[in-house]
Amino acid sequence: MRVALFLTCVNDTLYPDTGRAVVKLLTRLGVDVDFPMAQTCCGQAHYNTGYRHEAEPMARHFSDVFGEYEAIVTPSGSCGAMVRELYPRMGERARAEGRGDALARTLAPVVPKTYELTEFLVDVLGVTDVGAYYPHTVTYHPTCHGLRGLGLGDRPRRLLQAVRGLELAELPGADECCGFGGMFAVKNADVSAAMGADKVRNAESTGAEVLCAADNSCLMHLGGMMSRLRTGMRPVHIAEILASTEEEPAR
Amino acid sequence: MTGTYLGMPAFPKAAHDAVHDPVLRGNLRHATHTIRAKRARAVGELSDWAALREAGRRIKDHTLRHLDRYLVQLEESVTAAGGTVHWAADAEEANRIVARLVRESGESEVVKVKSMATQETGLNEALEAEGIRAYETDLAELIVQLGKDRPSHILVPAIHRNRGEIRDIFRTEMGEWGRPAPEGLTDTPAELAEAARLHLREKFLRAKVGVSGANFMVAETGTLVVVESEGNGRMCLTLPETLISVVGIEKVVPTWRDLEVFLQTLPRSSTAERMNPYTSMWTGTTDGDGPRAFHLVLLDNGRTDTLADRVGRQALRCIRCSACLNVCPVYERAGGHAYGSVYPGPIGAILSPQLRGTASEIDASLPYASSLCGACYEVCPVAIDIPEVLVHLRERVVEGGPAVRQGNTVVLQPAKGHAAERAAMRAARWAFTHPGALRTGQRLASRTRRLHPCALPGPGRAWSGTRDLPAVPPEPFRDWWQRTRGGKDGAK
Amino acid sequence: MSSRERILGRVRRALADVPADEVPYEEAVSRDYLREHGRRTTGETVELLAENLVDYRAVVHRCDAEELPLLVLRLLAERGSQEVLVPPGLPPEWLAGAGPVRVHDRAADTAGRLDRVDSVVTGCAVAIAETGTIVLDGSPDQGRRRISLVPDHHICVVRVPDQVVSSVPQALERLDPTRPLTWISGPSATSDIELDRVEGVHGPRTLEVILLG
Numbered sequence: 001m002r003v004a005l006f007l008t009c010v011n012d013t014l015y016p017d018t019g020r021a022v023v024k025l026l027t028r029l030g031v032d033v034d035f036p037m038a039q040t041c042c043g044q045a046h047y048n049t050g051y052r053h054e055a056e057p058m059a060r061h062f063s064d065v066f067g068e069y070e071a072i073v074t075p076s077g078s079c080g081a082m083v084r085e086l087y088p089r090m091g092e093r094a095r096a097e098g099r100g101d102a103l104a105r106t107l108a109p110v111v112p113k114t115y116e117l118t119e120f121l122v123d124v125l126g127v128t129d130v131g132a133y134y135p136h137t138v139t140y141h142p143t144c145h146g147l148r149g150l151g152l153g154d155r156p157r158r159l160l161q162a163v164r165g166l167e168l169a170e171l172p173g174a175d176e177c178c179g180f181g182g183m184f185a186v187k188n189a190d191v192s193a194a195m196g197a198d199k200v201r202n203a204e205s206t207g208a209e210v211l212c213a214a215d216n217s218c219l220m221h222l223g224g225m226m227s228r229l230r231t232g233m234r235p236v237h238i239a240e241i242l243a244s245t246e247e248e249p250a251r
Numbered sequence: 252m253t254g255t256y257l258g259m260p261a262f263p264k265a266a267h268d269a270v271h272d273p274v275l276r277g278n279l280r281h282a283t284h285t286i287r288a289k290r291a292r293a294v295g296e297l298s299d300w301a302a303l304r305e306a307g308r309r310i311k312d313h314t315l316r317h318l319d320r321y322l323v324q325l326e327e328s329v330t331a332a333g334g335t336v337h338w339a340a341d342a343e344e345a346n347r348i349v350a351r352l353v354r355e356s357g358e359s360e361v362v363k364v365k366s367m368a369t370q371e372t373g374l375n376e377a378l379e380a381e382g383i384r385a386y387e388t389d390l391a392e393l394i395v396q397l398g399k400d401r402p403s404h405i406l407v408p409a410i411h412r413n414r415g416e417i418r419d420i421f422r423t424e425m426g427e428w429g430r431p432a433p434e435g436l437t438d439t440p441a442e443l444a445e446a447a448r449l450h451l452r453e454k455f456l457r458a459k460v461g462v463s464g465a466n467f468m469v470a471e472t473g474t475l476v477v478v479e480s481e482g483n484g485r486m487c488l489t490l491p492e493t494l495i496s497v498v499g500i501e502k503v504v505p506t507w508r509d510l511e512v513f514l515q516t517l518p519r520s521s522t523a524e525r526m527n528p529y530t531s532m533w534t535g536t537t538d539g540d541g542p543r544a545f546h547l548v549l550l551d552n553g554r555t556d557t558l559a560d561r562v563g564r565q566a567l568r569c570i571r572c573s574a575c576l577n578v579c580p581v582y583e584r585a586g587g588h589a590y591g592s593v594y595p596g597p598i599g600a601i602l603s604p605q606l607r608g609t610a611s612e613i614d615a616s617l618p619y620a621s622s623l624c625g626a627c628y629e630v631c632p633v634a635i636d637i638p639e640v641l642v643h644l645r646e647r648v649v650e651g652g653p654a655v656r657q658g659n660t661v662v663l664q665p666a667k668g669h670a671a672e673r674a675a676m677r678a679a680r681w682a683f684t685h686p687g688a689l690r691t692g693q694r695l696a697s698r699t700r701r702l703h704p705c706a707l708p709g710p711g712r713a714w715s716g717t718r719d720l721p722a723v724p725p726e727p728f729r730d731w732w733q734r735t736r737g738g739k740d741g742a743k
Numbered sequence: 744m745s746s747r748e749r750i751l752g753r754v755r756r757a758l759a760d761v762p763a764d765e766v767p768y769e770e771a772v773s774r775d776y777l778r779e780h781g782r783r784t785t786g787e788t789v790e791l792l793a794e795n796l797v798d799y800r801a802v803v804h805r806c807d808a809e810e811l812p813l814l815v816l817r818l819l820a821e822r823g824s825q826e827v828l829v830p831p832g833l834p835p836e837w838l839a840g841a842g843p844v845r846v847h848d849r850a851a852d853t854a855g856r857l858d859r860v861d862s863v864v865t866g867c868a869v870a871i872a873e874t875g876t877i878v879l880d881g882s883p884d885q886g887r888r889r890i891s892l893v894p895d896h897h898i899c900v901v902r903v904p905d906q907v908v909s910s911v912p913q914a915l916e917r918l919d920p921t922r923p924l925t926w927i928s929g930p931s932a933t934s935d936i937e938l939d940r941v942e943g944v945h946g947p948r949t950l951e952v953i954l955l956g
Contacts, residue, residue: 007728013693014721016728023737035732040683046676048623050645054680061684144624177580181622186713188263190270193717194584224718282938302776313771316761319754338747391935407935414936440936444944456854472920482931482946489888490854505768507920511912522934526874530926537923539850540887555753658753
């Protein structure tokens with residue numbers, strides 16, 4: 001199977017460790033993974049801020065870059081939801097605006113074969129025990145677009161529960177948004193920070209060392225907050241935990 | 252809508268105060284968390300919830316798509332049953348009609364059942380100007396009216412008040428409006444409810460005119476439905492001689508049978524009950540039982556403009572349950588007043604900018620009052636995709652374009668405040684469709700990483716006021732990939 | 744132009760995208776939901792009604808026709824009721840046990856007069872087990888809407904199992920929309936203080952339901 005890693009622009013630029021972890025994990029599981037160098041950004045920030053028309057060329061670019069692969073895997077529930085949920089909607093809207101089927105047809109091929117990482121592991125590869133070792137107490141925050149957009153359900157938790165050495169601590173109020181929300185974090189900074197502070201407080205109350213999520217943008221917001229509040233907790237993307245082994249442990 | 256909200260500051264500014272008010276935060280947190288768990292239990296009891304939700308969505312969508320037909324049918328049914336139907340294109344016309352009907356009855360006071368439509372039109376203030384006093388009879392509305400306050404929640408307008416504050420309002424204000432609060436009133440909810448019972452009873456017993464809204468209107472039968480808890484609705488609907496109901500045109504459903512869906516989904520979504528204590532249904536007038544005159548005022552006030560928007564019209568499916576408010580993390584922290592409208596919370600953020608337009612500062616800011624977490628859509632009993640409409644309205648704010656205002660098609664200009672953002676978005680789009688440019692930018696960021704501050708000046712403080720910036724790594728992933736062919740050559 | 748024409752015109756212009764041959768109501772509305780939740784015997788349905796009534800703080804009693812007059816008498820006596828309102832068509836034998844003064848509802852009675860009556864006894868049109876609801880439709884054994892509203896104590900007699908249905912859809916099938924209907928689920932209540940439910944506001948604060956079988 002020709003699998004493309006759609007890393008996302010945020011991970012590519014700021015969180016290369018997450019990318020390396022996905023490659024290591026998938027390779028360990030026997031997947032031949034490629035990173036198309038022409039990839040950039042799915043256009044989510046543009047779309048969600050009201051710049052749908054600016055997002056369209058980015059979506060077309062995404063489709064050009066990834067269209068040939070059999071599966072597209074991304075370590076981001078949010079960007080995964082952009083492709084799966086919102087690309088079809090962009091096509092429909094273009095049609096409703098009298099611009100014909102071209103956009104819908106261009107985007108259609110990538111929609112069904114885009115998977116968020118934990119979906120790909122559980123649904124496509126059919127594994128929950130990925131042979132990982134991570135001797136830390138971890139609490140898991142299900143990010144909104146993964147939880148409600150893609151319906152990831154308990155897949156991430158099942159994967160974490162199978163990790164040797166890992167103790168999973170229940171996060172109170174887990175389903176509640178962390179307050180990131182893309183441009184929301186700056187356009188409504190007060191409310192965003194209040195939501196983040198509550199999330200961090202809940203995470204701290206578990207006594208876990210690590211706050212895990214499947215989306216680095218939410219972790220960037222929460223991590224920035226934990227660092228400012230000097231909580232001693234650290235944010236870690238789920239891919240890095242699943243890639244960790246006894247031979248090559250993650251931090 | 253009402254003059255009360257004109258000149259409201261934009262949402263972020265109004266929310267700023269609420270976020271830093273510990274009493275308000277505590278009140279909202281307590282109330283919304285109490286109801287959330289209960290709603291989940293009440294909904295969980297019904298194994299066919301998803302099917303009921305889908306049926307509700309479809310009934311409402313079908314009705315909206317043939318609204319003219321159902322409104323005409325409703326008018327015929329209500330008239331045949333002895334009622335009189337009036338049409339109000341806007342708030343002012345609705346208020347004028349009600350004031351005229353009250354004057355014609357020879358009365359100078361009315362008792363009111365909680366109604367969002369008359370809150371929206373500012374009926375009480377309009378009646379006051381005509382020398383007519385309107386008494387709110389719902390407990391929460393009473394608290395708001397006595398406290399000279401504004402409602403902050405659809406179902407529980409005084410949700411921002413805790414029991415101690417309510418006791419204080421009753422003690423100091425009830426005497427001004429009628430029977431004073433009992434001596435030694437404490438803050439136990441049962442005693443507060445008893446105080447309201449005593450205070451309002453004399454008003455119910457002498458009332459000659461009642462004013463209500465309605466949760467549903469059935470086109471085929473002309474039946475109106477009011478769903479309530481306290482019995483104040485029953486009082487206002489049955490004791491007066493004249494009943495005036497002001498109802499938004501989107502509240503019509505085609506058939507009697509359609510109620511079987513909404514009478515299951517509404518109580519469980521709003522008060523988290525299997526059934527609310529009282530539901531009243533009436534069809535025109537009945538000899539010897541209830542009001543002798545019944546007037547129905549059908550209200551547009553921006554609803555047809557909303558209907559003209561193919562994405563935004565789904566907001567008209569709303570049955571005002573307020574489940575979206577109760578589950579919303581933004582509402583919980585910003586409070587209802589920050590939304591600058593009688594419709595707060597997620598549904599308000601998509602209704603107000605459609606009913607009123609996006610011209611004012613507050614209305615242009617409402618589509619951004621959401622992290623797009625989707626919790627509202629998940630609980631909505633008529634499946635309004637609130638995040639979808641929010642994003643659509645953001646587009647209207649930043650791009651402008653055609654819209655319908657007061658029945659006329661207009662072309663909106665892009666909002667001025669977004670020029671810098673628009674330029675940045677365009678530049679980013681250019682970079683993201685030119686991978687080479689993106690790569691240059693990434694490398695530049697990595698090479699200068701030691702120079703990056705962990706906090707930003709100027710507008711960047713919106714981020715770094717409360718959050719540290721992430722450290723920029725020594726190389727972006729793509730450089731590592733290219734250098735090591737994905738780690739295949741063993742390099743780290 | 745009248746506002747009626749203006750509004751209808753706006754609606755029609757707003758719906759320009761709706762095709763003339765759109766699917767009709769019957770096809771557009773899906774009814775995949777259940778007619779009732781779970782399978783129960785008649786006896787179990789009555790049990791569920793009792794359970795749900797109690798859950799929302801109604802007081803539930805059971806008796807047969809013979810025991811009914813004494814039970815009603817006892818409930819009124821326990822309450823200390825001096826006067827009891829009687830709808831025009833209430834079966835006389837229900838109040839055969841004498842006791843408090845019977846006040847027959849008359850059109851001329853003011854709300855103030857009704858407010859001085861302690862209790863009211865009515866029948867009902869239908870009762871819904873799944874929600875613990877009784878529905879009054881103004882039939883002669885129930886009377887005008889105001890008589891079951893103003894007194895603080897309401898005794899409602901439900902004939903079981905005939906008047907009991909499982910669900911809201913089944914109840915609507917039995918009801919006549921042209922009559923004034925009042926659905927009652929427990930005594931009056933409010934959630935307006937901190938979104939927490941407390942019983943007892945404007946409607947009767949005590950609701951006693953007699954399951955007559």
